Amino acid sequence: MEQQNRSEKDTLLDARGLTKRFGDILANDTVDIRLNKGEIHALLGENGAGKSTLVKMFYGSLEPDAGEIWWDGRRVDIGNPAAARDLGIGMVFQHFSLFEALTVVENIALALPKPGNMRDLAARIAEVSKDYGLPLNPADIVADLPVGIRQRIEIVRCLLQEPRLIIMDEPTSVLTPQEADQLFLTLQRLASEGCAVLYISHRLEEVQRICHHATILRHGKVVDECDPAQETAASLASKMVGAEVIAVNAAKKTEVGAERLVLKSLSAKASTPFATALTNISLELKAGEVVAIAGVAGNGQGELFDAVSGEMPVAPDMIALDGKPCGSKSVTWRRKQNAAFVPEERLGHGAVPGMKLSENIVLTRHSTGDSLVGNGFVSERQAGELEQRIKQKYDVRMSHDDPEARSLSGGNLQKFVVGRELDRRPGVLVVNQPTWGVDAGAAALIRQALIDLARSGSAVLVISQDLDEIFEIADRIAVISRGHLSDAEPAAGMTRERVGLLMAGGAEAQGEVA
Amino acid sequence: MRIELVKRKEHSEVMVFLSPVIAVLLTALTAGIIFALSGLNPFEALYKFFIDPLTQTWSLEDTIAAATPLVLIACGLAVCYLSNNWNIGAEGQFVVGALFGSFLPVMLPGFESFLTLPLMLVCGMIGGALWALIPAFLKTRFNTNEILTSLMLVYVASLLLDYLVRGPWRDPDGFNFPESRIFSDAATLPSIPGTSISMATVITIGIALVLTVILTKTLKGFEIRVMGQSPRAGSFAGFSSKRLSLFAFGLSGALAGLAGIMVVSGEMNQLQPTISPGYGFTAIIVAFLGRLNPVGIIVAGFVLALSYIGGEGVQSAMGVSDKIASVIQGLLLFFVLACDTLILYRIRFSSRRAPASAEVSHV
Numbered sequence: 089m090e091q092q093n094r095s096e097k098d099t100l101l102d103a104r105g106l107t108k109r110f111g112d113i114l115a116n117d118t119v120d121i122r123l124n125k126g127e128i129h130a131l132l133g134e135n136g137a138g139k140s141t142l143v144k145m146f147y148g149s150l151e152p153d154a155g156e157i158w159w160d161g162r163r164v165d166i167g168n169p170a171a172a173r174d175l176g177i178g179m180v181f182q183h184f185s186l187f188e189a190l191t192v193v194e195n196i197a198l199a200l201p202k203p204g205n206m207r208d209l210a211a212r213i214a215e216v217s218k219d220y221g222l223p224l225n226p227a228d229i230v231a232d233l234p235v236g237i238r239q240r241i242e243i244v245r246c247l248l249q250e251p252r253l254i255i256m257d258e259p260t261s262v263l264t265p266q267e268a269d270q271l272f273l274t275l276q277r278l279a280s281e282g283c284a285v286l287y288i289s290h291r292l293e294e295v296q297r298i299c300h301h302a303t304i305l306r307h308g309k310v311v312d313e314c315d316p317a318q319e320t321a322a323s324l325a326s327k328m329v330g331a332e333v334i335a336v337n338a339a340k341k342t343e344v345g346a347e348r349l350v351l352k353s354l355s356a357k358a359s360t361p362f363a364t365a366l367t368n369i370s371l372e373l374k375a376g377e378v379v380a381i382a383g384v385a386g387n388g389q390g391e392l393f394d395a396v397s398g399e400m401p402v403a404p405d406m407i408a409l410d411g412k413p414c415g416s417k418s419v420t421w422r423r424k425q426n427a428a429f430v431p432e433e434r435l436g437h438g439a440v441p442g443m444k445l446s447e448n449i450v451l452t453r454h455s456t457g458d459s460l461v462g463n464g465f466v467s468e469r470q471a472g473e474l475e476q477r478i479k480q481k482y483d484v485r486m487s488h489d490d491p492e493a494r495s496l497s498g499g500n501l502q503k504f505v506v507g508r509e510l511d512r513r514p515g516v517l518v519v520n521q522p523t524w525g526v527d528a529g530a531a532a533l534i535r536q537a538l539i540d541l542a543r544s545g546s547a548v549l550v551i552s553q554d555l556d557e558i559f560e561i562a563d564r565i566a567v568i569s570r571g572h573l574s575d576a577e578p579a580a581g582m583t584r585e586r587v588g589l590l591m592a593g594g595a596e597a598q599g600e601v602a
Numbered sequence: 603m604r605i606e607l608v609k610r611k612e613h614s615e616v617m618v619f620l621s622p623v624i625a626v627l628l629t630a631l632t633a634g635i636i637f638a639l640s641g642l643n644p645f646e647a648l649y650k651f652f653i654d655p656l657t658q659t660w661s662l663e664d665t666i667a668a669a670t671p672l673v674l675i676a677c678g679l680a681v682c683y684l685s686n687n688w689n690i691g692a693e694g695q696f697v698v699g700a701l702f703g704s705f706l707p708v709m710l711p712g713f714e715s716f717l718t719l720p721l722m723l724v725c726g727m728i729g730g731a732l733w734a735l736i737p738a739f740l741k742t743r744f745n746t747n748e749i750l751t752s753l754m755l756v757y758v759a760s761l762l763l764d765y766l767v768r769g770p771w772r773d774p775d776g777f778n779f780p781e782s783r784i785f786s787d788a789a790t791l792p793s794i795p796g797t798s799i800s801m802a803t804v805i806t807i808g809i810a811l812v813l814t815v816i817l818t819k820t821l822k823g824f825e826i827r828v829m830g831q832s833p834r835a836g837s838f839a840g841f842s843s844k845r846l847s848l849f850a851f852g853l854s855g856a857l858a859g860l861a862g863i864m865v866v867s868g869e870m871n872q873l874q875p876t877i878s879p880g881y882g883f884t885a886i887i888v889a890f891l892g893r894l895n896p897v898g899i900i901v902a903g904f905v906l907a908l909s910y911i912g913g914e915g916v917q918s919a920m921g922v923s924d925k926i927a928s929v930i931q932g933l934l935l936f937f938v939l940a941c942d943t944l945i946l947y948r949i950r951f952s953s954r955r956a957p958a959s960a961e962v963s964h965v
Binding site for chain 2: 418437440491
């Protein structure tokens with residue numbers, strides 16, 4: 089293994105031979121990793137490579153089966169998260185653990201061991217957050233705040249404990265490009281003050297941009313270390329995957345055909361206080377094209393998906409499939425019209441966690457003419473054959489035949505859930521977050537399949553928060569912001585900056601003018 | 603040393619079967635302790651309670667007779683519980699089914715034909731279903747909690763029965779006893795010729811087998827299981843949770859009502875102020891002990907029926923309060939639900955001081 093020329097004396101955390109086993113799976117296999125003070129250290133790896141297991145051991149929520157952790161030259165046992173915080177290790181989770189009904193200061197007070205007087209705490213929050221360029225109003229109710237601000241709360245909560253190491257798990261997945269830039273400034277400032285940052289991300293461009301050093305995990309082992317600035321995104325990706333990643337071949341569209349999915353002034357009230365209302369959304373999706381809807385999480389993507397899929401009925405004229413109005417029709421009716429849908433949440437929405445994959449095939453295909461159901465009886469044989477076909481075609485890896493959905497890793501389950509719909513060759517496919525949390529190899533496979541489907545004459549609508557993905561596959565791009573949708577413009581004429589501005593409210597302004 | 607619960611990747615097939623067995627053993631153990639604390643020989647009491655009823659023909663027949671309504675009601679409840687509809691009011695649906703079914707023999711005693719009995723059974727099913735549809739309607743229309751509404755309707759139903767047998771339906775030749783008139787032969791559910799096993803048992807087993815096929819092989823059964831485990835995925839599949847609530851309540855009410863009229867017609871031959879020793883509640887335990895699976899429920903119904911017959915046994919032989927049967931039934935439900943944890947989790951004994959919650963809470 090290549091050893092880097094990094095000073096030994098600046099070592100903050102030194103892990104030696106960390107090993108963690110879950111049943112038959114060796115999640116971490118004698119992992120060595122060294123983090124220096126003032127270093128932004130990237131932890132790269134595909135899904136299931138063992139990144140989360142490793143950082144959970146640093147954060148004290150998992151205990152290593154073997155190996156040692158040295159902190160500042162001293163051997164430590166990090167028995168629980170409180171011990172980690174005492175050492176100065178803070179973590180910002182991918183999924184926030186905030187109470188929506190409480191204020192910023194209340195949420196932070198709940199997480200601190202000694203919050204002290206609320207008024208003083210509020211003052212400190214205001215001061216620290218402003219100082220680091222992440223301004224927060226301590227009295228705001230979390231439910232009213234966009235996701236980017238919620239992440240700030242988590243970061244400020246870490247900062248208040250004066251951490252010496254901050255672990256960040258996919259922090260930019262919920263941010264606009266502009267918000268991400270602001271985050272990078274904060275991280276660079278922290279690093280210049282001597283704080284170490286362990287940065288987990290799938291986005292190789294940003295790793296190259298801000299990280300000083302990278303450790304790459306594959307199948308639980310450290311396979312390489314490098315200076316990301318000396319690499320290209322492609323070389324980093326191939327180190328992660330262990331093979332060349334095939335670039336997606338977008339094969340620019342030849343010709344668009346008839347309108348297949350039309351949204352006309354689609355509006356819907358928010359069904360709960362925490363949902364987003366949809367306002368006057370219009371979009372025409374034509375045969376042969378991929379249209380992507382960009383936007384920061386929580387701006388109405390889920391509601392839009394539910395309206396298009398039929399889980400949330402709207403007025404009949406608001407949605408048309410191949411010219412037939414269907415706003416009030418059921419999801420089954422729409423599937424029979426050869427439309428297919430892949431929701432964002434794989435477990436519990438796209439698939440039933442406790443059911444086998446073959447049963448989960450019946451979930452969306454019981455009425456689509458696959459002879460899965462005859463006279464009310466489900467054909468297990470037919471479901472099993474479909475399951476085999478999808479498994480082979482979309483490379484769904486499983487430990488034994490036909491397992492329960494919940495036992496698959498996120499990426500594998502996503503391949504299954506997308507493959508289940510692609511297998512039907514639908515005329516209209518609507519996908520929310522097609523490659524969220526999916527490793528580079530599988531993501532390329534899924535994206536290529538979406539493009540191929542469109543080129544064969546179908547219309548594909550992709551809702552995504554990943555701009556790299558959108559620019560890779562979309563023919564036209566629209567942006568959703570607070571339930572308003574901007575006009576879909578040809579991707580060739582769009583820039584990240586323009587998308588970023590639309591995400592940050594431009595789409596809304598456009599919607600109001602229109 | 604500490605005991606940790608570690609989540610399994612998939613549910614354990616072994617534990618699905620083992621969990622109720624462990625629960626029965628733990629119940630017997632606890633019951634033994636309770637007997638010992640009351641100054642009885644625990645081994646003798648346990649023998650009298652669980653084994654003795656199986657050794658004599660008459661008590662075995664009694665056990666089967668008590669198991670029959672339990673199994674029939676529990677089969678319906680299983681459909682409810684599998685689909686996430688918490689029908690706690692089977693006792694009331696049992697009573698109202700018995701009332702509807704008894705209308706014919708009580709109000710039109712002269713109507714004696716080969717149609718009498720089938721009509722009574724159908725009326726019983728309609729009555730139970732209507733009573734169950736009240737909480738289902740309130741749930742789907744107003745989002746009320748069906749646990750509370752279905753339970754409260756139990757008391758309404760038993761007061762209605764009480765009123766009828768003391769008032770309008772009282773037997774005119776009954777010396778003012780609070781009982782309805784005795785049913786005619788045409789209105790009496792017969793036994794299988796040559797045995798003392800009631801036709802009710804045959805009907806019940808038939809229904810349990812049909813339900814097994816529906817639950818495991820049909821799209822309706824699939825819908826029921828999906829909606830119970832994951833309502834969001836169910837609505838994505840195009841299933842309607844409201845329609846399914848009405849279906850599940852309607853079906854379980856109908857089966858409870860059928861059980862009610864079969865008990866009244868086959869065993870009592872008349873309506874009395876009390877027609878059930880709590881079958882509708884005990885059936886909840888039967889449903890869970892039987893894994894919400896009709897075949898398992900047949901076995902579980904037999905076990906719980908034992909607790910009625912065995913309870914009477916220890917009461918008469920050893921002078922224990924008859925409340926012991928309820929205590930043991932309650933223990934059994936408690937242990938079944940506790941042991942079911944082992945289906946999705948396994949126990950690990952760990953000597954290290956890692957936080958017990960770590961893997962569980964962060965998985």
